[in-house]
Each structure stands twice: as C-alpha cells, then as structure tokens.
Amino acid sequence: MHKKQAIIQALFKAEAIQLNFKNYFTWTSGIKSPIYCDTRLLTGDVRAREKVVDAFIESINKNYPGTKLIAGVASSGISWAAMIAQKMRLPMVYVRSAAKGYGAGRQIEGIYQPQQKVVVIEDLISTGSSCLNTVTVLQAAGLEVLGVQSIMTYGLEKAKHNFENHATILNSLVSVHDLIDYFNQHHLHNQQEIAELENFLLFLDK
Template identity: 30%
Template sequence: MFQTVFTDRAVVAELVAKMLWEIKAVHFSADKPYKLSSGMMSPVYIDCRKLISYPRIRSAIMDFAAATVLRQAGFEQFDVVAGGETAGIPFAAFLAERLGLPMIYVRKQPKGHGRNAQIEGHLPEGARVLVIEDLTTAGGSMFKFIDAIRDAGATVDHGIALFYYGIFPEAQQRFDKGGVKLHYLATWRDVLAAARAEKLFDDKTLSEVEAFLDAPLAWSGRNGGVASL
C-alpha cells in the first residue's frame, strides 16, 4: 500500500485533500465569499499554516512532498532547500530534514539593517536550490524568492508547493517562462472532489465552487469582486 501511495499522484492528492478537510484548513462559502488580497471574491479559502499544528498529518504530507520531488526531479538534484518568508520556512525545515539537505530561508526583501541580508543561512555559490512554499496561486510570491536566490549566484530549476490553486493559466506560463518546474501535492479540484465524495456540502455550494474553478475572474465579477487582474 505505502509504495502505491508514494508513487501515485492521484492517491497522494486524494489523501492530502482529505487531510486538509479534516483539520479545517480549507473552506467553502458560496453565499458569503471571501475577499482575497487581490480584490477577487472567492467561494474557497485555504490556510496551509494549520498543518504545522497537526504532527501526524504534517509528517505524512512532508513524506509525500519528499517522495514527489525525488520521483519527479531525481535523487541527487539539490544541494539546499529554501523556504520563503514566512509560511514556507517551517516546511523548508521539515523537507530539508527528510531529504538530508541544508536549509536556508529567503526574506521578502532585505531586512534593512545589519548585513541587510535577504537570504539567511549558508548558500554556496552555484548551489542547486529547491524552493518550497505552503501554497501558490499564480507563482508571483515564489518567484520573488527564486529571483533573490538566483541573484545570489545559485540555481533554481524546481519549486514545490504543498497546495497549488491550479486555476490560473498565467501560473503555468510564469513557471515555463521562468525555467522552473513546479511540483505540488493537491489542487482545488482535488479538494472539491473530496468534498463531493464525502458529501460535505449541498449541491448548490459544490456547483458554485466548480463554477469559480472553471472561470475565477468571471465568478468574482458576478459576486462583487474584481473581474480582471
């Protein structure tokens, strides 16, 4: 069973989605949508930071993350694991431990005093760095960290997000253009499938969530949010 779990992306996605529901890290609310920082209105919301408070689930998800990277990228492809401020930092520590690699973390911007450092920890020149974030929507925040690492003389060809929105076409375009292969464990469609299978919501809510995933900006515009980014 464990061999199947670690090598089957669909099984991993299903299990991660169930875990996120179990700890109430994901939420559906079509009648009272969430307003995101971009100004979008959304019937879905996720808080991956909750994972750090559930050791058994956290451990399983980090095992999945390590297996995903090793399977999709290779076994000797990285020298350092990097986490982005702030949510990516604990997950970088967990993943670095799993992979037996050093860890660094990257600030959103230089700290403005002392050495004015943006990267904390030891980053050797030319090091091959794996960047991890708790989640990514369209890749913007991850590339802030990737650009800082590249500017410091290291290489980034791979990133991993525990959760990937998977609904914005520009996200894949950004990763392709930036020369980074994005790995991930689960998406909103995996979470929706788990909610349907467990009958967690009425059909109307599930249909509204699906409509959002199919056309997020159009759904936002119909519900009082921005219709373009």
C-alpha cells in the same frame, strides 16, 4: 489519487481548507472568495504534518533529483522548508520578499554555496508571483533552482503561464481541481456549490 486523498483529508481535518458559499472569505488582496486555505494550521497536527512532509520529500526525490539545498518562501514556506530539510538531512535557507534594511541587509537567510541545486518550498500557489520572485533572487545569487514544490495550487492558467515564462518547474501535492474531484466522489457539496467554486476559479483567471 489515494495519496492525494490522504493530503486532502489532512487539510480538511486541520481546517486548513474552509468553504463557505453564504458568507465569502476576504483574502488579503481584498478578493471575496468561497474558499480559504491556511496550510499553517497543518503544523499543529503532528500526524498530518508528517504526512505532508513525507509527501513533499517523495515528490522532491522523484521530480528534483540531485537536490542539495531547500529554500523556503517567507513566511509561509519557512516552517515546511525547515521540516523537509531536517528529514532530508539537507541545509536550508529562506528568502525574504525584500532585503533587510538593517544589519547585514541580506535577502537570503542561511548558508549556501554557488551552483548548489535548490528546490523552493511554498505552501499555496495562486499566480505564483511571490515564489517566482524567490526563484529570481536565488538565481541571481548563483544557485541552480531545480523548481518549486508546493502543498496546494489553485491550478490557474495565469500561474501556468508565469512558470512557463520563467522556465521554472512547478509540482504541487494537490490542486483545487483535485478537491473538486474529491467533493464529487464523496458527495460533499451539491452541484450548484461546485459550479460556484469553478466559476470563482474562472474569475481569478481573468
């Protein structure tokens, strides 16, 4: 838990995770939420950024041995994929949500070889649909996807089922449930607020 706490502390220091139980945040989907995550803010803090990249690499080496290529999910996974690939001395690609309607019309940007073993990098997992679309594109291109690695997950049953149905492994550095444990341990939020957050997660899983 010590390493997870270090990641959680880095997320809060960079204000990449914010909670507001009085004025809910509005997600892109229109959902009103007491929690908002923007891991891109971590890239502005050099020490936090290095801590997260090192944790990514440790997890990749442990869970996805034989990785030969790093793939970022556009757009939030691209910067993390680039930093990870650079430090691991591996090639990197990124995958668009759809093929370009101009130029070469590529959906996968970068150089890769058929049957290369690739790990997909995402920042945040909710249902997992966007990164699983990336997995499908990479597989269709003849690459062997070892799995997905993210900074954080909401830990939804929907996501668990989606990854299981896609036969794809997911590993995340921290989950919202780790955050809740951290809140309880450090008395950062009262039980009513924690219950409100837990009920929100149950709502997302409906």
